[in-house]
Amino acid sequence: xxxxxxxxxxxxxxxxxxxxxxxxxxxxxxxxxxxxxxxxxxxxxxxxxxxxxxxxxxxxxxxxxxxxxxxxxxxxxxxxxxxxxxxxxxxxxxxxxxxxxxxxxxxxxxxxxxxxxxxxxxxxxxxxxxxxxxxxxxxxxxxxxxxxxxxxxxxxxxxxxxxxxxxxxxxxxxxxxxxxxxxxxxxxxxxxxxxxxxxxxxxxxxxxxxxxxxxxxxxx
Amino acid sequence: xxxxxxxxxxxxxxxxxxxxxxxxxxxxxxxxxxxxxxxxxxxxxxxxxxxxxxxxxxxxxxxxxxxxxxxxxxxxxxxxxxxxxxxxxxxxxxxxxxxxxxxxxxxxxxxxxxxxxxxxxxxxxxxxxxxxxxxxxxxxxxxxxxxxxxxxxxxxxxxxxxxxxxxxxxxxxxxxxxxxxxxxxxxxxxxxxxxxxxxxxxxxxxxxxxxxxxxxxxxxxxxxxxxxxxxxxxxxxxxxxxxxxxxxxxxxxxxxxxxxxxxxxxxxxxxxxxxxxxxxxxxxxxxxxxxxxxxxxxxxxxxxxxxxxxxxxxxxxxxxxxxxxxxxxxxxxxxxxxxxxxxxxxxxxxxxxxxxxxxxxxxxxxxxxxxxxxxxxxxxxxxxxxxxxxxxxxxxxxxxxxxxxxxxxxx
Ligand SMILES: Nc1ncnc2c1ncn2[C@@H]1O[C@H](COP(=O)(O)OP(=O)(O)OP(=O)(O)O)[C@@H](O)[C@H]1O
Ligand SMILES: [Mg+2]
Numbered sequence: 001x002x003x004x005x006x007x008x009x010x011x012x013x014x015x016x017x018x019x020x021x022x023x024x025x026x027x028x029x030x031x032x033x034x035x036x037x038x039x040x041x042x043x044x045x046x047x048x049x050x051x052x053x054x055x056x057x058x059x060x061x062x063x064x065x066x067x068x069x070x071x072x073x074x075x076x077x078x079x080x081x082x083x084x085x086x087x088x089x090x091x092x093x094x095x096x097x098x099x100x101x102x103x104x105x106x107x108x109x110x111x112x113x114x115x116x117x118x119x120x121x122x123x124x125x126x127x128x129x130x131x132x133x134x135x136x137x138x139x140x141x142x143x144x145x146x147x148x149x150x151x152x153x154x155x156x157x158x159x160x161x162x163x164x165x166x167x168x169x170x171x172x173x174x175x176x177x178x179x180x181x182x183x184x185x186x187x188x189x190x191x192x193x194x195x196x197x198x199x200x201x202x203x204x205x206x207x208x209x210x211x212x213x214x215x216x217x218x219x220x
Numbered sequence: 221x222x223x224x225x226x227x228x229x230x231x232x233x234x235x236x237x238x239x240x241x242x243x244x245x246x247x248x249x250x251x252x253x254x255x256x257x258x259x260x261x262x263x264x265x266x267x268x269x270x271x272x273x274x275x276x277x278x279x280x281x282x283x284x285x286x287x288x289x290x291x292x293x294x295x296x297x298x299x300x301x302x303x304x305x306x307x308x309x310x311x312x313x314x315x316x317x318x319x320x321x322x323x324x325x326x327x328x329x330x331x332x333x334x335x336x337x338x339x340x341x342x343x344x345x346x347x348x349x350x351x352x353x354x355x356x357x358x359x360x361x362x363x364x365x366x367x368x369x370x371x372x373x374x375x376x377x378x379x380x381x382x383x384x385x386x387x388x389x390x391x392x393x394x395x396x397x398x399x400x401x402x403x404x405x406x407x408x409x410x411x412x413x414x415x416x417x418x419x420x421x422x423x424x425x426x427x428x429x430x431x432x433x434x435x436x437x438x439x440x441x442x443x444x445x446x447x448x449x450x451x452x453x454x455x456x457x458x459x460x461x462x463x464x465x466x467x468x469x470x471x472x473x474x475x476x477x478x479x480x481x482x483x484x485x486x487x488x489x490x491x492x493x494x495x496x497x498x499x500x501x502x503x504x505x506x507x508x509x510x511x512x513x514x515x516x517x518x519x520x521x522x523x524x525x526x527x528x529x530x531x532x533x534x535x536x537x538x539x540x541x542x543x544x545x546x547x548x549x550x551x552x553x554x555x556x557x558x559x560x561x562x563x564x565x566x567x568x569x570x571x572x573x574x575x576x577x578x579x580x581x582x583x584x585x586x587x588x589x590x591x592x593x594x595x596x597x598x599x600x601x602x603x604x605x606x607x608x609x610x611x612x613x614x615x616x617x618x619x620x621x622x623x624x625x626x627x628x629x630x631x
Contacts, residue, residue: 046630055546055626075550083548094629096540098230103223110223111548119222155547 001162001194002029002052007061009047009217021047022058023217029163029196034189036208037198044217045198049167052196053088054078066162083111087156089166093148097141101132101151104140108159126154130184146177153184163194170204182207227540228560231533238529243569245522246608250573251580252515253600258592259507266409267423267504269346270316270463274423274497278312278465279475281482281490282414282425283458285320298457299485301448302340305458308481310474312464316342318412319444320459322388326395327375334385335435337412338442338456349410354379354402357443366446369402371430373438379403385440387447387454394452398440407431410441412460414489421491423500426461458486463493523611526562531615534558542625551625558616562609570601 009022021044029035039045050056051063054070063070065085070078087108088094095104105123109116116122127133130150135143140151149169156164166185170178182204189195189209197208205211213220232239267274285298299305302315321336341359348356349369357367368385370377377383377400385398404410413428430439447454466475479490541554581591 050626050630053546055629075552079545079548079550079553082546088546090629094543094546096227096543098234099223099226103226107223107544107547110221111544159548 001031001033001066002196003062003064004028004048004052005062005064007048007051007058007063009044009051009056009058013059021217022051024061025214025217025219026061027212027219029194031162031194032189032192033210034185034195034208035197035210035212036205037196037212037214038200038202038205039214041200043214045200045214046167047217048214049165049196049198052163053086053165054082055088079111080113083108083113084159085162087153087159087161087164089149089152089156089164089169091168091171093140093145093152093172095140095148095152095155098139100137100139101143101147101154102127102136104151105155105158107155112159123154123158126158127151129157130154144177145173146180149173149177149181150184153181153188157188157193163196164188166195166197168199169197170199170201178204223544224557224560227537227557228564231537231557232561232564234536235529235533238525238532239565242522242525242529243565243572245518245525246566246569246604247573247576249515249518249522249604250569250601251576252511252518253604254573254577254591254597255580256507256511256515257597257600258594260504261594261596262592263504263507266347266427267500270423270426273314273316273463273465274493274500276465276493277468277470277475278463278493279479279490280421280425280493280496281462281464281487282460283317283462283482283486284488285457285459285486298455298459300455300457301444302458305462305464308485309464309478310466310470312466312470312478314465315462316340317458317462318343318460319456321440321442321447321454321456323385323440323454325375325438326384326386331386332375333437335413335437335439336385336387336442337410337439337459338444338447339411340444343411344443347411350405350408351402352405354400356402357441358401359443359445361445361449363446365399366396366450367401367443368398369404369441370400371404371435371439372406372432374432375438377403377438389453389455392452394454396450398442404430404439404441406433410439414460417489420499420503421496422503423496424503425496426463428460462487519607522608526565526608526612527615530558530561530612531619533561534616534619538619538623538628541620542628545625546629551620555613555616555620558613559609562612565612566605566608570605 005026007022007025011019011021025048037045037048051058102123105126106119109119109122124133124136127136130153132147132150132154135147140148170181173181185195199205302317305315306312317340319338321338323334323336325332325334344357344359357369379400379402381400382397383400384395386393386395407429409427409429411427415428432438444456447456482490544554545551577591
């Protein structure tokens with residue numbers, strides 16, 4: 001499903017403050033796996049996840065998603081890949097504040113190439129699967145942290161992507177809510193979804209099938 | 221598109237005061253533009269038909285019939301037609317003139333006073349006064365009946381009616397059937413007749429706003445050539461507005477001589493067209509001179525308020541745009557949301573200004589502003605719209621292309 005081959009990333013390349021954030025990283029994730037990426041602060045976890053999410057580029061190596069090489073492809077095609085193949089969950093939820101939960105979940109459907117008339121139903125189904133259907137019409141800035149993250153997860157799965165990428169999804173939540181969100185990921189995993197979770201929380205990582213640890217931009 | 225519209229509307233709502241101010245400013249620009257452009261166009265409507273005369277080398281003259289004889293009933297000594305007038309002068313190229321018709325109407329065997337005026341074909345072809353019904357007189361020589369356009373009247377004369385007009389010449393008077401083909405709007409400007417000169421002389425001297433209520437007798441307009449072609453043709457002396465064009469080789473001195481000569485032949489006023497044309501152009505554009513500064517000030521306000529409010533709202537929205545990017549939008553497409561906001565504002569301003577213009581038109585205020593829709597108004601609207609959209613897009617374009625969505629998300 002996901003193949004990373006010898007990827008390197010250098011920030012501010014060619015300048016005096018150049019910084020190698022990723023150094024020759026290689027790994028792959030199979031369909032249906034629940035993988036965590038762990039490491040200390042500054043290890044390069046987020047950098048790696050952003051590359052996987054196609055919102056950042058890399059300087060060397062190759063990244064394949066569903067056997068498509070993500071390198072030198074058009075902005076248009078990249079947007080389609082983000083839309084159809086990737087669901088991204090962020091630490092700060094990344095919801096549009098003045099949209100309702102369902103309006104947030106509908107975003108990937110709004111931006112999708114395929115025009116469909118059942119956007120509402122589809123968004124509602126996604127909300128139901130994360131237990132948020134009752135709050136569909138609540139403004140997202142009126143939701144609790146856990147509800148926000150559930151909404152963000154509903155948005156990440158609404159287009160049935162190849163992979164769900166999460167960057168510290170529990171980082172802004174109390175431990176009880178955090179474990180609820182983890183349960184949700186595990187449930188999605190049981191449904192056959194491919195999930196990669198970035199975390200520095202050992203407890204969270206332990207609940208995943210496999211742990212990839214990076215330190216100073218290298219896999220250890 | 222759904223998310224775009226929602227975001228655009230939400231963004232406008234969040235900054236509603238600023239956006240309402242901008243909308244009001246733009247609609248004020250629209251309304252003033254309508255007033256300005258229609259005033260200029262209305263004025264040009266009377267200027268353009270005879271523009272080549274006004275701009276050429278020549279004279280504008282007013283002839284009076286009373287001046288020939290001191291007695292309107294003794295209708296002789298008049299200059300019959302433009303060819304005759306030409307023969308007296310230093311070889312003018314062309315003359316167009318209005319003619320006086322000595323005539324009265326017979327209604328139920330009663331004699332009714334009328335004002336009769338006939339036009340050279342060139343006047344009929346070039347200028348058509350506003351009619352409340354019917355059509356303008358034709359220069360078609362095949363017309364089977366004498367045609368006339370009349371002013372409003374108390375005789376119940378209407379389009380299609382055939383009325384009896386007695387027309388005089390030096391020997392006889394002949395009663396003729398005249399078919400009414402059109403009715404003039406009250407106060408519409410017709411070529412010919414004349415009133416006291418007020419202010420500077422402009423092309424307006426060529427016209428007279430005819431009001432039946434004020435004049436007390438109906439005006440009948442004919443084709444000079446149609447009446448001249450009749451057996452026992454009525455007398456149609458050159459009367460009131462006359463335009464004379466000379467070849468450029470005719471000297472100012474020769475023209476002066478002609479002016480002196482004509483003043484002994486019933487010409488009560490004549491002026492060089494160069495002076496008249498200069499005054500005319502000032503008059504034509506006076507509304508532009510008066511209103512343009514207001515429009516410019518308003519546009520500056522629009523620039524300031526729309527640049528600042530678009531910068532403000534884009535800054536607030538950048539994180540949302542980054543979310544759209546993550547969920548499948550191209551970064552540069554986010555600019556469409558700003559475009560949509562500008563479009564919503566300009567459409568609201570447009571609707572508001574249409575309402576204002578409609579109110580101006582259907583209330584007493586419409587006397588102050590004569591409003592007539594024409595293509596130049598649409599051109600100006602298009603220009604203002606494009607201008608506003610460009611102005612309102614400057615800041616969003618700069619801000620969006622200066623950051624990457626990743627920078628925003630990881631801030
Ligand atoms: N835009 C950037 N320019 C320069 N250096 C950067 C940039 N983004 C990240 N870095 C550096 O790259 C390294 C890796 O950063 P990254 O955000 O991937 O770490 P992380 O593992 O996610 O850490 P954390 O657990 O704190 O989120 C850090 O040292 C960071 O300072
Ligand atoms: Mg990080």
